[in-house]
Amino acid sequence: MQTANAALNSHAAPSAALLRGTPLARSAPEASALGSFRRLAKDEEVFVEGDRAAFFYKVQSGAVRTFKLLSDGRRQIDAFHLPGDIFGIEPGEEHRFSAEAVGDATVISYRRSNLNAETKDAGDIPNEMIPAVLLSLVRAQNHMLLLGRKNAVEKIASFLLDLSGRTANTDQIDLPMSRTDIADHLGLTIETVSRSLTQLERQGTIELPAHRRCIVLRNKPALERLDM
Template identity: 50%
Template sequence: MLVRTSAVCARPPAGMLSALAGGQIFSSEFRYRRGEEVFGEGEEAQYVYQILSGAARTYKLLPDGCRQINSFHLSGDMFGLENGASHRFTADAVVETNVSIMKRVSLLDAMTRYRTGPGSLLSLVTRNLVHAETHMLLLGRKTALEKVAAFLLEMDERLTHPAVLTLPMSRRDIADYLGVALETVSRTLSILKDEGLLQFYGPTQRRVVLLDREGLARLEAQG
């Protein structure tokens, strides 16, 4: 589904999109409001997306009505590049999000014509596979403490170890990513805080200071 909100401008694609395309084709920049759908499961996969700011999530709605989040896409991440003709997941914006969008056919055509394309594509695929593998291992953790510790360390790594870890996603999002109840996430974060492994910064509790990364890593390793 192409964006229904504001198109900012057409410009040479930034970052990884530029590398993949050899800097030779144009992309458009769009802004999505919080919760707005980027594309739906089963829709034709016409476009490739790169996060310029904000965050997106891809997910499936299960037969019982529950939502399983497959991945969070953060600044610089690409998504929507399918190996089939249609999207396997639904994607929407976690917060107000700016993305760079390029037609998939144009991107694939450019990669066949420019020497930088294949190597960059391999880098992209590897990066997405690492995220998928990390999520699979995370879901296999035995306890909620292990899952939440692993999630915090994953976000810390992807956001390059900031002094204050700002999580764009809600606790409900985290629960649907980890495959646990919302109450379990809240209780587990409180336990980690009480044990001196983290503290919350500000009223929203989405800004987290990791006080003891080694302690979190020990919890993660228990799985």
């Protein structure tokens, strides 16, 4: 995972802020010159699988999950998108996944047809597109490896390290998502997620304060060994 991310950073240096998961919009007027703001309540849909992909989106605040409902009713969460992340970019005319807000969130929607060389006042968005696509590819590859080759504790370790690298406070993670969300992202049950977190806490690798959405990383090298 570290090698892939290093390669991505070497090709996307002009948009390093995007790769860190930090907001790229410098101001609301610049962001709104080409896109429009949309406030979302918890679990509110951004788009549904099969919708026409006329827009793509950038998270301004909060978090968004993209997911697919399987034929048996199970939900597979593809990714969590944090402030600064661009999502909803599609190669075809329809969205292949659904997207909804994890909690209260704000996104900026951009019309795909406006993104061309002659668009004025586009800001940095056209330059962010290639790094965003590359980043999505790397994360998809890492997620595929995680689902297919890692045990439950290793999956949790990888997930925590990924979130840590995308937030300002790398030693404490305030989870925007529930344990059910985590389970549906990692291909686990909620009971297995809870047991794995408790195991890591007993080993002194993490700390689970009384606030269930907060996780303190006490021993990152131990997590990194599990992530290898």
